[in-house]
Amino acid sequence: MDTWILRKTGFDPQDAPTDGNRFLCANGYMGVRGVPEEAGSALFPAVNLAGIYDQYQDRWREPVNAPNALFIQLSFNGQRMALGKREPLSHETEIDYRHGIYRRETEFGPVSVRSERIASMAECHLLADRYQIRFTQDGEMALQTGISTDIWDINGPHLFDFQFEAGEALLVQAITGQKKITVAAAQSAVCDFDGTESFAQDDSGLFRTLRRYVKKGDTLTVSVFGAIYTSLDDPEPGRTAQMLCMEAKKKGFDTCLRAHKDAWEQIWERCEMRLEGDEAAARAMHASQYHLNSIAPRHAGNLSIPARGLSGQTYKGAIFWDSEIFFFPMFVYTQPEIARSLLRYRIETLPGALKKAREYGFRGAYYAWESQEGGEEGCTNFNVVDVFTHRPVRTYFRDKQIHISGDIAYALRSYYEITGDRRLLEEGGARVILECARFYLSRANGHLDTEEADFADVIGPDEYHERVTNNAFTNHMIRHCLESALRLKQIFADQPEWFEDLLKELHYEKDWPLIQALCGHIRAPKTRDGVIEQFDGYFDLEDCSLDAVRARLRDPREYWGGDHGVAGTTQIIKQADVIAMMALFPGDFTDQQTAVNWHYYEPRTEHGSSLSACMYAVTACRIGRPELAWELFMKTADIDVTGGGKLWAGEIYIGGTHPASNGGAWMIAALGFAGLQMKNGRPELHPNLPKELQRLSFPITVNDETYLIEVTHSGGTIRRMKC
C-alpha cells in the first residue's frame, strides 16, 4: 500500500457529497472540492473561501464559494463527456496526500481523460489543472474551459452583479450580497494543440471553446490556471487575478507544480508523524495531517479554521472550540506560527466576545460558539430542524456553551507554555484571558447563604444534555481560566508596571480580588465510587444502553439531544465530557481516577461527534490501555479516508471533512501513544504504544528548539535536531 495515496475506483453520483470531501485540495486560502472538472452543482462543486461570509435573506450566514475557475468540459461528436451525464467505462479518483494533488482518470469510450489538479501551496490564490485527453476514435472535439458560476450553495445565493470579461485571461467578478465584497475568478489556459476558438457567456458562466477534428490515437493536453482574489485581498482583485493567471501560464504547469510540491515537502518536514507496523494506520495519519495542513491559514496571521475546514459551507464555515482544543495541539507543537494565527483570530475578535457577553447581560468576553469574521456569532437560536414537524427547534448552543471562553484561555496559556513566546500574551492574549475570567465572574451563581458558587444553566461538551448545572468540564475549565488570569501577574513579574497598566485600563481593580475569591469556591463535582458526575443530577437520569436509546428513534435523522431527543433524558452522552476534562488536564487526575471514569463513561458515549474518540483514546493510553485506544484511533484517523461521520443533525446537513478528527489523530499518537507532556517547560514522554505499531516518530518544536521524538516498545527518546 502506498500510504500517501487514496484511490477510488468507479463513479456513483450518490457518493459525490462525500467524495468531494475525501478528495479535497486546499491551501488555507481556499478549498476545491474533489469533484471532476466538468461538475455542475448537482455534484456539489465548490471553491470554498476562508474568512469571507455572507447572509442571504434570513437564511443562515455562511462562507462564500467563489466561481469555479477550473471548469473544463469536453465534448466529442456533440456529446458531453461528463460524469453524472454519461456512464464511464472506467473511472478512478485519487488524492496524493504528500503533495496535495487531485487526480482523475476516466474512460468514456471514444475518449479518455486524465488530470492533475492543485490548490497551490506556494501561491495561495492559484489553482492549476493539467487535463490530458486521449482519443480512440476520429471525430469532432469541443473543449470548453472557463469559469463556472453553477456552484453549490447551501443557503445562497451569495454572489450578485456578475461581470464577465473574455480574453486571454477570462474574468468573472461578482459582489457578495451583504457586505458588497468583490470576488474575482480568472482563468487562463494553454494547449498543446490548435483549434477554432470561440467564447460564450450565459447564466452558468464564461467559457472559451476550442474545436478541432481529432484522430484516433491523438493525445492533447490543456493546462488551466485559475486565480481567486477578493477585494479583501487586493484593491483590484479582477486585474490581479488575471495577472496571476497569465504569469502562471507563462511559467507552465510543471513549474507551478514543483513550487507547490516543494511547499508541501517543507510542511511534512516539520510535522510528519510516521507510524510503522500498520500501513492502514500510517495512511490514515497521512490523510489526517494532509487535511489539517491543507486548511491551515498560512497566508494570513489572523485567521482560524472552520469546523468543516474548507470543504464547504457546513456549520456556517464557523470557528468552534475545535480550533483551540483539537487543531491547536498539532500546530503548536509543529508549526507554532499557525497556532499563533488561530489565537490572533481570537484576540482580534475580542470585541465580538465583549459584545456577546453584554448582549446576555454579562461582563467580560463570551466568545461566539460559531464564530465568523469579526467574532460575530453565527450560531442561531434555532440550530436544529425537527424531522417530524419540520419546524426549527430552539437550541441553546449559542446561549449556554460557556466553556468556549475558557477553551480559548486554555490555548493561550498552552501556547505560552509550549513556545515560551510571551509576545502573544502581550499583544492582546493577556487581555483576552482577563476578559474571559471576568465573564465567568459575572456568570457565576453566588449562593448568598453559603460560600459556594455554581455555574448553572450551561451546556458542556456533551451537547445532548442542554442547560445543566455544574458541568464538571465547564467548571474545571472556568477554574483554570480564573487561575490563568491570576497567573499572568507572575508571567509578567518582570514588567509589573505594564501589567498594572493593563489592569487599570481594563478597570480590573475590583474584579481581581473577586476572581481570587471565586477561584476557590466553585462547587466541586459530586463523585460516586470515584466517578465524577458529569453535571448535577446526571446520575439520577435513566441509565440505559446506547442500543436501547437508539432503538427509541422514530426517524434515523432525529436529533438525539435536548428534552425531545432520545438521549437527553438518559445517561447516554454525545461525546467525551468528563473524559475530555481528564484528557486536557492530565496533571489534575490520577491514573486511577481516569481509569474509573473512562470505564464508566465510555460505554455511555455515542461518539456522535468527531470530537469524542480522540479524548477517550488519549486517556486510554494514559491509563496504560493502548489496546482500548486503537479502534478509537483508527476511527478518528480514518474518518476522511472512508468518508465516515454523520451527514445529518435533524434536517440540517452537517457533512464535510473533519479537521477535529484530523487533529485528534495527531493528539492520540503524540499525547497518547507517545505520552508527550510539557513538564517545567520541557517535553517529556510516557509512551504507551499499541501492539499494532512497532515504531512512532515525529518532530516537535518547543521553545524554538526542534526535537525528534521516537517511540518503540522499548521506550521513547527525545532528540534535539540541528536547525
Place this chain on the structure above:
Amino acid sequence: MDTWILRKTGFDPQDAPTDGNRFLCANGYMGVRGVPEEAGSALFPAVNLAGIYDQYQDRWREPVNAPNALFIQLSFNGQRMALGKREPLSHETEIDYRHGIYRRETEFGPVSVRSERIASMAECHLLADRYQIRFTQDGEMALQTGISTDIWDINGPHLFDFQFEAGEALLVQAITGQKKITVAAAQSAVCDFDGTESFAQDDSGLFRTLRRYVKKGDTLTVSVFGAIYTSLDDPEPGRTAQMLCMEAKKKGFDTCLRAHKDAWEQIWERCEMRLEGDEAAARAMHASQYHLNSIAPRHAGNLSIPARGLSGQTYKGAIFWDSEIFFFPMFVYTQPEIARSLLRYRIETLPGALKKAREYGFRGAYYAWESQEGGEEGCTNFNVVDVFTHRPVRTYFRDKQIHISGDIAYALRSYYEITGDRRLLEEGGARVILECARFYLSRANGHLDTEEADFADVIGPDEYHERVTNNAFTNHMIRHCLESALRLKQIFADQPEWFEDLLKELHYEKDWPLIQALCGHIRAPKTRDGVIEQFDGYFDLEDCSLDAVRARLRDPREYWGGDHGVAGTTQIIKQADVIAMMALFPGDFTDQQTAVNWHYYEPRTEHGSSLSACMYAVTACRIGRPELAWELFMKTADIDVTGGGKLWAGEIYIGGTHPASNGGAWMIAALGFAGLQMKNGRPELHPNLPKELQRLSFPITVNDETYLIEVTHSGGTIRRMKC
C-alpha cells in the same frame, strides 16, 4: 330561565366525559360523576375520593375511585334499559345548583325512568338515589341494585383483594395497591314493591336483583343509599359504611334529602353572589359557586382541593397553586374555615416541601407543584407526551415553577389580613412563610460583582416559556414572600419571645439579615414604553399573532410550550403572567401601568388555561374597562356549564371541572365588578359594573364581621349584617 338549573336534552355517549363533569354531585369528601346509574366504565363513572392516592406500577400516581355504591340497572323482558346500550326515546339530565341534586329522566319505550341523586352535604359519607320506574307495557322486570367495581381509572387499577358481603346492606371492600388502605362501599335499598330477591357477585361487582311481573301503568320506586368509608376515616370502614346505609334506609330518602338541602341553604346564605340583569350570567355564577362549594373539604380541617376538583383523576388529583390563588379568595371572604383548611394542608405538608428543596440542593420549603397527600410531589419529570413520537417529553413544571412557595406565603398573609386570625400563623403558618423565604434565599443567583440577585431558570405562570430568568411575576412573589417573613416580626410584636424562639428553633439567625439584604436587591424587571418584560429576553422573541402561531400546529393535540412547541419561541403566552402579578398586587401598580400592560399582553395570550381569563377580567375592571371584562367573565363563569376547556395536552387527558375558573368567576365579580379590596384591615369597594348587569350583591365575612356588599351603576355599599 331558572338560574339554578342546568338541563340537557338527549344522550350521546361521546359527551359522557364532559357531561360527567357538568352534572357532578360532590360534597368535599367525594365526587360522583354525572353519569346515569347504569353506567359501566365506558361512560366514565367515578366516585372520586378526596385525599387518597395510589400508584399502580410506574404509572402516574392519582386519586382512588371508590366502587360505585349507587349502581342501578333495570331490565325489562330480558333487555337492559341502559343508556349507551339502548337508544332512548328521550333523555334529560339536570343538575340543581341550589341543592346539589342530579336528576335524569329517560324514556326507553316500554319503561320510563326518573331519578334524583345526591352526595349528601349533611353527611359526607352518604350517597342517595331515588329511582322511579313507570311501565307502559306489561312484562317481566328485573331491577339490579348494587355496588359496581367497573369504574373508570386513568392510571389504575388501584383496588385489590376485593371482599364481597351480601345481606341487607351490601358491602364491597378492597385495599389500595400502594399503601394498603381499605376502601369500603356499602349499599342498602328500600323498595315500594315486592319481588323475588337474588344476589350475584362477579368481576363487575356485587348486586341484588328484584324480579317481578309488572303491568302497564305501574310505577315503582326504589331508594338506594350508598356509603363510602376508608380506613383513614374509621377503623372498621366496612361495618361503619353498612351501618350508615341502614340508618339512612331507616330515615328514608326524603329525610336525607331535606338534611342535604338544608346544608346547601346554609352554604348559599354565606356566599351567594347575586347578579341581576343577565340570567345567563346569574346561572353561570350559580354554577361556579355550586362547583366550588361542592368540592370544599368541609369534613376535614386539613385538606385542600385538587385542580380538577373531585371530577376524576385528571392532573393526578393533585393540589396546585390554584388552591391559594384561585379557590382561596371566595372561601376566605365567605367561609374562612375552608380557606383555613386549604392552608392547614400546606402547613401539614411542610415536611414534603423541605424534602423537595433538599432534593434540588436548596434549603427551606419548596412546595410540590402537584401536591398529593403529605406534600409528596406528584408532578413527574415527563408531564407531556409528544404527539409525533409518542414519547414522554421532559418538562420542567416540577423543577422550575418556584413561585408556588411564594403563592402559599401570599395566601397565608392574606388569610391573616382578611380574617384578622393570627392563630394559623402561630400554628405553623409563620414557620411556612419563613421556610419559603429561606428557600428563595438559597435559590437566589447572587452576582458576585454587583449588588443584584437574579432568579434564573424558572417557569412563571405562563408555562409555555420554560426555564426563563427573572420572571416578573415570580420575582414579585418572591419579594413579597421575603417581606412577609420580615413582617412577621411586627405581627408578633406583642410576643417577641415566642417569635425569637421560633427563629432560633429554625436556626434562622444567619438567614434573617441575608433575607433583609436580598429583599432590596432582586433585579427589577425591564420595561419598554411602560410594558414590564415578562422575563429577561421576552421582548426579543418573535412577536407574531396568536393565529399565526396556531397555524403552525401540525396536530391539534400538540403541546404548545417548551422549545418544541409553537408558542415557546414567540411572545404568545399561555395565560396571564405579568397581568396575574398586577391582579394580585393591586397596590403596587398604577392604573396607567396596568392599562399599558393589559393592552400589550392580552392579545398575546392564548388563555390556554382556566387560570387566565379571570386575571385579565379583574384588571380590566381596575382600569375602568369592565366592558373588556365581560366576555372573559362569561367564558370563566360558564366553563362548567358549557363543558368548555381543553381536553388534551399532548397525549394526556386533562378534562374535568374547572374549580380555578369557578373561583375566578367569584374573583371577577367581587374583586373586579365590585372592586373589593382590603385597606387597613377593612373592606372597601371600587365598583366597575359592566353594562350587562344592573346590580350585584354578595355577603362577605371580614374580621369575624359579616357584611352585605351591594353594587349598582350608582355605586357600591358595604352594610354590616347582624349575626
